[in-house]
Amino acid sequence: MASAARRWIIGRGLLGEAVARSRSDTPFSVPVDWTDAERTKQTLSSALTDFLAPSGVHEIYWCAGKGVTSTPRERLQQEVAVFESFLAALGRTSAESDAVVVLFLSSSVGGAYGGAVGGPFTEHSPAAPASAYGEAKLDMERLASAYGEAHGWRTVIGRLTNLYGPGQDLSKGQGLISTLVNSAVTLQPATIYVSLDTLRDYIYEDDAAAVISASAARARQLGAGETVTKIIGTGRAVSVGAIIGELRRLRRRSGFSLVGQGAAVGQALDLRVRSEVWPDLDAVIGTNLPEGLDRVMRARLDLLTRG
Known part of the structure; x- marks a missing residue:
């Protein structure tokens, strides 16, 4: 089990792309149409035979999903149904293979602890x-x-804190940091739905991917059928107000025009976290918030420069 694992990264957004480039090998890949749930299920199920064909360790990273706290329940349940369909197909296919399966599921700190105090x-x-x-x-x-x-799979559930980085589609204003960076660069008002003293843990995309890859490698040592849940974050929470202050410093501008402030449904005020599972793997986290914000801002400026 010490040999290199074959990887399949399902969902190639901000997190999936970061996981893909966390190692030098080329992951298994198939084009997936996410606009039609039934077609998605069929594509993923059909690809499993090819993916599991070689013997050895096979790592599957489920990084898919477009849901956020404001997404209607019906759409979220569709995502759950697609995931369960994939697991059922993986169970049928892996039973006919001698492949060792390591499954990573991308989950959410905000989702798990949104109502906790x-x-x-x-x-x-x-x-x-x-x-x-x-x-x-x-x-x-x-x-x-x-x-x-x-x-008998080895499973890692990664509860991620707030992910950010240049890999995000900044033109769509996705994510709090992307929204604030866009406002700092374009001088357009930023619409946010939480108070300025809201505490969140922000982890840079490549740091999160490094922890995820290390967790998947560690999971090979688990017993068959064992599951480990790990929080993936920096362990350092900052307020929205502090992020705004740092962006003002980076841009040397004083102004932020904020609209839509207030408590949003499903958004806790304090989401500080501390990982107690495999904490040694967190040593790969090396990007502090000012560095990360600077990279996101430079990416946004470059996007504007290129039109």
């Missing part, structure tokens, strides 16, 4: 979802653990 939260803190988004994430965690136990 008394941070910092750890992997041993009781989950307390505050939205349909959080409930869907926990549903997926339970499915991953149950199918993994039934089929």
Whole structure:
């Protein structure tokens, strides 16, 4: 099990692309149409035979999903159904293969602890979802653990804090940091839906991917059917106001025009976390917030320069 693993990264957005470039090998890949749930299920199921054909260790990283705290429950449940369909197909296909399967599921700190109080939260803190988004994430965690136990996979559930980086589609204003950076660069008003003293842990895309890759490698040492849940974050929470202050310093401008401030449904005020599971793997996190903000800002400026 010490040999190089074959990888399949499902969902190639901000996180998936970062995981793909965290190692030098070329991951297995198939084009997936995410606009049609039934077609998505069929494509992923059909690709499993080719992916699992060679013997050895096979790592699957589920980084897919477009849901956020404001996404309607019906759409979130569609994502859960696609994931469960994939797990069922993986169970059928892996039963006919001698491949060792390591499954990584990207989950969410905000989803798991959105309704909790008394941070910092750890992997041993009781989950307390505050939205349909959080409930869907926990549903997926339970499915991953149950199918993994039934089929002997090694499973890692990664509860990620707030992910950010240049890999995000800045033109769409996705994510709080991307929204604030866009405002700092274009001088357009930023619309946010949480108070300025809201505390969040922000992790740079490549740092998160490095922890995820290290966790998948560590998971090979688990017993068949075992599941480990790990919080993936920096362990350092900052307020929205502090981010705004840092962006003002970087841009040497005083102004931020904010609209839409206020408590949003499913958004906790304090989401400080501390990982107590495999904490040694967190040593690969090396990007501090000022460095990360500067990279995101430079990417946005470059995007504007290129039109």
